[in-house]
Amino acid sequence: MPLIVAGSVALDDLATPFGERKNLLGGSAVHAGVSASFFTPVKLVGVVGEDFPREHVDFLKQRKIDIEGLKVIKGKTFHWEGYYEYDMNQAHTVKTDLNVLSQFDPELPESYRKSKYVFLANLDPELQLRILDQVAAPKLVVADTMNYWIENKKDALEEVVRRSDIMLFNDTEAREFTKVPNLIVAAKKILDMGAKNVIIKKGEHGALLFSKDLHFSAPSFPQEDLIDPTGAGDSFAGGLIGYLAKCGGTRTEDLKKAIIIGSVMASFNVEDFSLDSLRKLRNDQITKRYSMFRRFVEFEELPDNYI
C-alpha cells in the first residue's frame, strides 16, 4: 500500500570521530522514505532549493520513490551542520539554515490524497497538520517530532498527538513534552492525550511501545560499527511504517514486528555516513538481522512451581 512520507529534505555538513563530510544527503523525509522504500511504494512530500544535486534526485527515483510531492523552489536547500563527540549519543548543532524550508507550503498532488498510510516525519507541527488535512481518509498516521517544536509549537504538536495512531518521541523529548521524569508515566500521559500508541526511542537502549493494553520492549542492535547516527530515528520510523503499509496490518503482532524492522533499518543506517549503508543494503540482510534480534531476547519460561 502506498505510503506518504512528509518531512525535511536536507544537505548536511557533519563531523564525527570517523571523519568529516560536507553536503551529505539528509533530512527526516529522506532517511524515513528510503528506509520505507524497502517495503512499500513511497510518496515523498518535501521541499528543496535549486542547489539540490541531480544525483540525489536520481537516487530517490532509483529507490522507486515518487517525488511528485517534492517541490523545488527558488533558494537554497535546508542545511544542517553538526558534530558528534566520541560517545555518539548526542548530536551537537553548529548551525541550522532553514532556507527554503521556511517558505514550505505543502500541497499534496492529487495522486497522493487517497493514500491510507501517512508518516509525518519531524517538521513544524503546523505543517504536519496541514499535510494531514489533505489526506482524504488515512488509515494509519505515524508522527515524529523534536525538542524545538515541544518548546515552540506545543499546541499544534498536541493536536498532532491527538490525531496520530503511533506517536514517536525519543526519551528526552517524552520527558520534556510531558514534564514527567518517569518514562512509563510519561508514555501513559501521551496516551491519555489521545495518541493510540506511543513509541519511545531510546537510541542505544532500544525502543518501547505503549498502548492501552500492551507494553513491548525492543532491544537495540549491539552496534560496534557506529559511524554516523544521523537519521537513525527517521530510518527506524520509515522501516516501522513501511512494514505496516506493506502488510496492511494493525494487529498487535504486526506492530511488534514493525518495531523490530524499524530497529533493523536504524541499525544499518548508522553503519555509514548519510544513506550510504542503505544504498548497498539487500533484503536478505534485513531478514537475517531481524532473526538476530529475536535471538537477542529469547528466553525460556520457568518450569511450573519452580521456585
Add this chain to the structure above:
Amino acid sequence: MPLIVAGSVALDDLATPFGERKNLLGGSAVHAGVSASFFTPVKLVGVVGEDFPREHVDFLKQRKIDIEGLKVIKGKTFHWEGYYEYDMNQAHTVKTDLNVLSQFDPELPESYRKSKYVFLANLDPELQLRILDQVAAPKLVVADTMNYWIENKKDALEEVVRRSDIMLFNDTEAREFTKVPNLIVAAKKILDMGAKNVIIKKGEHGALLFSKDLHFSAPSFPQEDLIDPTGAGDSFAGGLIGYLAKCGGTRTEDLKKAIIIGSVMASFNVEDFSLDSLRKLRNDQITKRYSMFRRFVEFEELPDNYI
C-alpha cells in the same frame, strides 16, 4: 546449592521525592543476600558494628540466611547517606562513613569454604580476592564493583575480573573501566581481560549479557512505582546467582533465565524503601512477573521470503 554472598552491610540515611528515612537496613551483601535467599541457602560474609540493630539480624535469620560469617566488631556499622532527585536515575552521596568496614578482615567460617557458588558484591577488590582465596573450589564466581574501585584499586579489580565467571558493571562503570564509550566494544574488552561473561546493568534500560558466543538483552520492568532505587543492582545480582545456585546450571539458557529473575527481583526491590518490598514478597509474584517479562519482548518470526 549453598551460596556465599560477601559484601557490605550498612545502615543508610536517604531522601527521595517520596520521603526521608534514617538508619535503613542496606548494603550490597544484604540486598543481594535477601534477594538470593528466595532461591537458595545463603551464607553471608560481612561486618557490622555493635550498633547493628537486633531486628535486622532477626530478619536475616528469618530469611534462613546463615550469618556465621557476619562479624560483629567494636565500633559503628558502615553508614551511607544519600539522596535521589526526581529522575531517580542517579544516587547522590552526601556522606560515606566506612566505620567498621575499614577494619574488615574477612575470614570465612569452615562451613563456608566448600561452597561452589560465590557472589562478591561491591567491596574493596582486595577484600573480594581475599574472600575468594578462602573458597576451596568455586564453580561459579559472580563479582560486582563500583566506580570508586575503578578509580582507586584498578589492579586488584582487574584480578577480580580475570577470576570471575560473570562480571557485573553498570554502563557508566564499564565505560570508565575500559575507557571505551561504545558499550559493546567495552564489554568485549572486559571479556578479553578474562571474564567469562559480562553483564552490563543499565538501570531503567535493562541489562545486557555478553560472552564469547552470546549476546542477550534483558528488558526492564515498566516501573511506575519507583520509590527507592537503592540496592537495585544488588538485588539483581542476588536473584541472578541465587537462581543459578538453585538450578546448578551454567548453560546459556540458565544464564538467560537467571538474568530475568535478577531483573524481576530488582523490579520488586525498588518499589519500597530498603528491603521492605522483599520482606512481603511471595514466590508466586516472582513467577508471575517473570512471565510478564517474556510477554514484553516476544515477537513473531517474519514469514519466509517476506520482503
